[in-house]
Amino acid sequence: MTSSRAGPTGTTSSPFGSGSSSDEFLYTPASDRSEEDGPSSRAARPTAGALRVQTDFSNEDDRLGSSDDDIDDGYDSYDDDIRPSSSRDSQDLRKYTPREEQQVVKRFDRKLVPFLALLYLLSFLDRSNIGNAKIAGLEEDLQLSSSQYEWLLTAFYITYILFEWMTLMYRLVPPHIYIALCVLGWGLVASFQSLASSFGALVFLRATLGVTEAAFGPGVPFYLSLFYKREELAFRNGLFISAAPLASSFASSLAWVIVRFSSEGPIAPWRTLFLVEGFPSVIVAVFAWLWIPDSPGTARFLDPRQRMIAQLRMEDISSSAKGHRTSSRRRDGSFNWVEVRKTLADPKSYITAFMFFSCNVAFSSMPVFLPTIIADMGYTSLQSQALSAPPYLLAFLTVLLTAYYSDRHRTRSPFLIAHALLSATAYLTLALTGHYHASIAKPLQTTIRYLSLYPAIAGFFSAITLIITWSMDNRDAQEGKGASVALLNLIGQCGPLLGTRLYPASQGPWYVKGMGVCAGCMVLVAGLAGLLRGMLKTENRRRGKQGMNKGGDVEEEAFELERRGGGEESEVLIFGEARRRGRFRSRGDGGVLDEGYIL
Template sequence: MAGLHPSPGHPSSTSSNTSSNPRFTPVSYGSEEENPEAGPAKSPILPLRLETNFKDHQDVGDPLDINEDAYGESEELEGKLPNVGSALRFTPEEESEVVKRFDRRLVPFLALLYLLSFLDRSNIGNAKIAGLKDDLQLSSSQYEWLLTAFYITYILFEWMTLMYRVVPPHMYISLCVCGWGLVASFQCLATSFEGLVILRALLGITEAAFGPGVPFYLSLFYQRHELAFRNGLFISAAPLATSFASSLAYLIVRFSSDGPISPWRTLFLVEGFPSVIVAVFAWFLIPDSPGKAAFLTRRQRMVAQQRLEVSTVDYQQSRGSQFKWREILKIASDPKAYLAAFMFFSCNVAFSSMPVFLPTILQDMGYSSLHAQALSAPPYLFAFVVVLITAYASDRSRSRSPYLIGHALISSLSYLTIALTGHFHSHLPPWLHTLIRYLCVYPAIAGFFSAITIVITWSMDNRVEKEGKGASIAILNIIGQCGPLLGTRLYPESDGPWYVRGMATCSVFMVVVAVLAVILRVMLQRLNRAAAETTYTIVEQGGPADEGEERDELMGGGRRNDLEHSTGEKTLVYII
């Protein structure tokens, strides 16, 4: 399990009847006499027992299949599997190199894909002031329906997150990317409101199939205390995409005003079609699992699998007939999953509204269409940096709630300042209330982007099974993505140019995020204290803590690893 390491001086058990979960009891094809127990680890080398008969388990792929003689102790380990009964040992340096390769080859490419998807989703805000509204003669209500249509289908198809467990990811992701690239490009052909609203609905389907499941997909490659920063790298592509969209829109509007087609049509085509090209690369670059990562050596693939303590037989069963529906039902009845989902809902009220309305809001501040496009970019660049810093700090401290609460409150205060400034604008000189409102956009946007990063990561931190993580992400998105149904209707033209009601509403919902985070933090702290008391009580009585049973309610890798060292058990705690 991610984030779980053997205690010093405490060897892992090799008995096959001590656990029903292959991640806790490695699989052996021989008897106990044929597979003697390995000795304790000697720092800094970490011992991991490895299943070696892969003939019936094809998930690992040809690079890890054994078609060669077992090697002796003096033979080169690179790319080979140990003999039956032996133990694979890897150094912290080897593990670090595997993580670095995932950081360099996997995460940036996924971030690029999300950048393209968010670009195609949010560029309608730039297209609006680039001539879309006038050419198609859209009313304010019709424009809001264009935004809402995307999120209606996005919500209805959130269940497709679970398809990551059914279809090989390299195929599934490639088809999603190609799908939204085509639909986004076809928007340039729209000649009516009805045609464009259908395309926006189709775009919601294709993007729902991809984005919400990526944090779950990343959890198959990283330990849980590593996830926040990687999710931050992925999600930070959203503000980067919005900034890029604004900058690109500025160039398109400036240089295509006298072109053969309208600037907004050029915008949809230029920003949509690259996804179709990138989909081809996705087919070859996206690995289905750590054991099939082409950019790793064969030994590194083994290290990547074993560091997560997921054997190939476990992965194969999970993807095949052994789909654990019990885990999905457990998550469906867990109140913690719904607290995270309603936090996500509240964040999404702001997340869905600001990117598509900011160009209009800036234009209503008195800026020209061209300048409004340009001024939309800097706040998102600022948010991009803040998200990365927040995610990195959260992983380093192995803490989520303090960063989430802090950013939610800062964002709420910024929205409130914008609302109050608009309400009392008559008491301020024009240059001052314009400056205040524009500057407050920076912390408002950085706050909700950072909060969303932490919420998504926190929702998976405390789940053991892959099905549980997938179910938690599905619940998070099914409920959370209802937020945009409200967010896309917060800034009607009738409320301009001050939009006091919309700003105040976002402020309230960001306070709700902070309150729910406090409640979830208190719940997890109580569960951790109860787990600690139970463990210490068992130790004082001289008995093992639930020996042979999977502790799937106590999630591991938190800041209280002292329990593991004190009891010799793999005791797991919630990250708070």
């Protein structure tokens, strides 16, 4: 066979059904939403034979090093009448090497995840900068009481909870449209906060901000699960969620600059802060529309072959002992409500959601109260803005390291339990220092309290990352993952209703009660994580025993699938290394389940 581009052989994967006829293996190249194809471009399209991929890949390195400009236009558009001429050709089209797959993953790491992290940074910045605005004059100018300030925080989370169902919109609306509209929405609302002249106007804007951010943030981990395998997901979620502590650090630093240079200006510093930190989202929304892919096969920053590989690698790889492909995705592409009901009936979903609830008590309260807590230690408003940044920088690095090693070791619970207990210990130290402050020297009090903020913040940010990832790790269907995230947030985001009321002015400057509640919640996170680990471990053993009873030897099944090739060949090749290391488990129906549930 001949081709204008070489493509290496190796691992195969099939998104198609079982069977061996060539008609079953139609590969339809993904569109990149280009409108440039006119009659002339149609005439220039290659024939079916030109789409066949060469199987002699002596120039693999040259092809791998090609740029996005070196593209065979024959892959760029849909054409139902282009099919491989034989079953062998269809297998060649689906073959790719681990190196090619790694290149696709790296491209997503460089092009997609950082952009999503930027969007989350902007959203978290607009959500939490009210804490900086408070000590920059907001409370005095609008004559807010402590109770009214708490309602400003609570109003955001009330609508945030009520609109958690919008996570499922990622499955129903093209993401490049949906995400761009969300970014535009919260950018406008956050900017309008600078115009508020009363408590009523500001509480309305905060509630609207909750709607726009609920539509975006909670669904992004689900969106990322469309591009990454479960063993790759924690680190990418970590990269995304680490934007939250980075945003908090950036907000504190920016607030310090704004307060310092606009205190004598015509606009109140807190109004300038809302405007400067809110309006950039409006501009970025345009880039979100142009850059966000709707699926792995439509990413414009991938070349055509990489789009094919990106799509194939994410297809369901589970199969039964007879080689019949099992997939929770409907062939007609319709929404699978069965998977949603299955997720809602699973007790494990609720354990994860209550973990998220407990962790959110700390996650939602500290970013908006930290400047006030530090100011109550005896620092000025300007000093408090500056001292709020370093704990978040440590949290940013900790989240990335935790997510990386969690993926590398393919486990969540040990890291989650360790961080939850670390954060609980730090909160308990803060509570005890406040309770026994009379017997502790003032400089020592301040040192202990400030240093304890570092592990407390790093702990709950890392725990949040792992909880969100763990909730989707053991769901195969897109609808199941989406429902899991929706349930996680529906229950978990009730935590801020408690967290935003933990630090009233009447409890200052020690906030013993609030610190004690956060410590207890983080202990509960650790306990629930241990319970869920035990349940998953038991289920893995049960399914392993059932698989061995029904299917016999997993090695024989894997080699049989490899011998057949066709639709199930990818399962053996992709997980060949795991099989050689003896890391396969048996599934209950006799099929192969890669390592069972992630613990």
